[in-house]
Amino acid sequence: MANKFIDDGTLVLNELSDYLDTSADENTTVIDQVPMKDIINDLSLLDLLENGGLEGERLQKFTHDYLNLTTKLHHPQCLAHQISAPHSNGAYAAMIDGLTNNETSIYEMGPATTTIEYIMINWMLEKIGWTPSPLPGSVEAETMTEYAGGVMTHGGSLANLTAMLAARSAKFPNLWRDGTPGNMVILVPEQSHYSLKRTAGIMGLGERNCIALPADQDGRVLPSEIPAMLETLKDENKQVLAIVGNACGTAAGLYDPLKEMGEICQKHDIWFHVDAAHGAGAIICDELRYLVEGIELADSVIWDAHKMFRTPALCATILVKDHRHINSAFSQDASYMFHEKDQPGVDLALRTLECTKSALGVKMFMTVAAMGEQKLADYISGRTKLTQDAAEYINSLNDFECGVTPETNIICFRIDGDDQRQLDIRKKLLNKGDFYITTTKYKNRWWLRRVFISTASELRHFKKLIDEIREINKSL
Numbered sequence: 001m002a003n004k005f006i007d008d009g010t011l012v013l014n015e016l017s018d019y020l021d022t023s024a025d026e027n028t029t030v031i032d033q034v035p036m037k038d039i040i041n042d043l044s045l046l047d048l049l050e051n052g053g054l055e056g057e058r059l060q061k062f063t064h065d066y067l068n069l070t071t072k073l074h075h076p077q078c079l080a081h082q083i084s085a086p087h088s089n090g091a092y093a094a095m096i097d098g099l100t101n102n103e104t105s106i107y108e109m110g111p112a113t114t115t116i117e118y119i120m121i122n123w124m125l126e127k128i129g130w131t132p133s134p135l136p137g138s139v140e141a142e143t144m145t146e147y148a149g150g151v152m153t154h155g156g157s158l159a160n161l162t163a164m165l166a167a168r169s170a171k172f173p174n175l176w177r178d179g180t181p182g183n184m185v186i187l188v189p190e191q192s193h194y195s196l197k198r199t200a201g202i203m204g205l206g207e208r209n210c211i212a213l214p215a216d217q218d219g220r221v222l223p224s225e226i227p228a229m230l231e232t233l234k235d236e237n238k239q240v241l242a243i244v245g246n247a248c249g250t251a252a253g254l255y256d257p258l259k260e261m262g263e264i265c266q267k268h269d270i271w272f273h274v275d276a277a278h279g280a281g282a283i284i285c286d287e288l289r290y291l292v293e294g295i296e297l298a299d300s301v302i303w304d305a306h307k308m309f310r311t312p313a314l315c316a317t318i319l320v321k322d323h324r325h326i327n328s329a330f331s332q333d334a335s336y337m338f339h340e341k342d343q344p345g346v347d348l349a350l351r352t353l354e355c356t357k358s359a360l361g362v363k364m365f366m367t368v369a370a371m372g373e374q375k376l377a378d379y380i381s382g383r384t385k386l387t388q389d390a391a392e393y394i395n396s397l398n399d400f401e402c403g404v405t406p407e408t409n410i411i412c413f414r415i416d417g418d419d420q421r422q423l424d425i426r427k428k429l430l431n432k433g434d435f436y437i438t439t440t441k442y443k444n445r446w447w448l449r450r451v452f453i454s455t456a457s458e459l460r461h462f463k464k465l466i467d468e469i470r471e472i473n474k475s476l
Ligand SMILES: *Cc1c(COP(=O)(O)O)cnc(C)c1O
Pocket: 082, 154, 155, 156, 157, 158, 160, 193, 195, 248, 249, 250, 275, 276, 277, 278, 304, 316
């Protein structure tokens, strides 16, 4: 039995190892959208389902063919989405988790995974500048009352929902029982992630009560205009559930002025939530830290490790300045349950919507622990620097323009021509498959958008992309 595990595992590992080499080769394609019916045939999916036998050579062939059909995130010309090209240690973590299947809501079901999640949460809390949670059983746990807390979730969207539930039970403790009244609003940046609108829908506020904050011409929140907005909302008998700041926004990657926003929220006793799903990297980078100045004023922060932290998806975290607010997010009076049992660890279950939960902390830990904090910070600030170099290059060209000076690894740019032209160019690029980028609506126009996230991407790949866009533009 043990041999078969190693034999099959070796076949799969060899295929993965080849994949790591070939998928980073810029002379291969990044993306190839094969029709579903061909994939079903090529992978013999229906035959395998009926007859089994996915082992040995068959397993190797399946792995090989499957890998050929993937979109290649490690490729230097994969410049599309905010999802990591994972570190190999993250992949090992996913495999260890896959086999052990220890889950992370109840301590007895996974003591090591729960401990590691707890440690990773404390690591993030400390980086923000908050007080980490004391270890269960320690002297501090008996005496401390004021400290931060959090929980890892399968994705930032769920983390945003959890943050708004924490806000609701902190500020309006009866609403878990009574339901959300019709006059409640969430104030979000113009460029906020769509998961916040979904949150408003799910919580019964209604999407239209997710209201955009005043913004400057680049889409950053304008704090000076918030007090007047609050006055108007008060006159209309609206209740503000929370104010949200981006760190950073999804479309153009800009950071909102968190310090000023946080001070306004403190003054008006409003929950301040910071969406740092993509941009949390700035928290750990000395050179970029100024971008998140004031983040410690937040009541809650979300942080995705499967974006800029080289960790495989999904791996996100919701962090709160006062741990009691995450304990009560899913009920107003459950916080005492946390200490109720006589056990050497904690149960994270009451902090999350999920019941069974995978070993998210292990994936993040094994990645950060392979690289070390400094190398990880160098990677994150290096991707931002590369993006700023790309913006400088764009600004030196007569036929292209940049949407805004980048603050992170995201850049919006366009070639001379109308909106349709940008969309047509991306379509042609996708069909060709040697570059993978996205488009976005920003400042009321369509832009080409690219994200430097693969460790293999360099400025010369971006210059090659510009040349290819020019060629396509001529042919349109
Ligand atoms: C990606 C992103 C999210 C959603 O996170 P998922 O992990 O994809 O669910 C939320 N907010 C921002 C700013 C993001 O960039």
